[in-house]
Amino acid sequence: MLEIIVLIWLSIEIGKMAKNKGLKPSTWQIYFVAGWILAEIIGVMIGFMIFGLNNLLSVYIVGIAFAFTSYFSIHSILNKFPDQDNEDINNIGKP
Numbered sequence: 001m002l003e004i005i006v007l008i009w010l011s012i013e014i015g016k017m018a019k020n021k022g023l024k025p026s027t028w029q030i031y032f033v034a035g036w037i038l039a040e041i042i043g044v045m046i047g048f049m050i051f052g053l054n055n056l057l058s059v060y061i062v063g064i065a066f067a068f069t070s071y072f073s074i075h076s077i078l079n080k081f082p083d084q085d086n087e088d089i090n091n092i093g094k095p
Contacts, residue, residue, distance in 0.1 A: 017078050020084060021082070035070035036070045039070040047060070047063055
């Protein structure tokens, strides 16, 4: 349950960030949620390979760590875009 709340909260944050960059928020939120789910599945599979079936808490922690990695990757991609309200970028080369 807590994981779903965090996913919704981070999705809203990604949407706000995309909107500030002048991008469509829903597209980036879909990328984030899809990346979260995919990364969590991959993390759980790697956790099973490392810890086996008997240590489910460690497997869950590895899955969540991979899921948060997807958040940081989307956040980093969005940071590369210029802000929409940044007037400095429009004044480059003007006297």
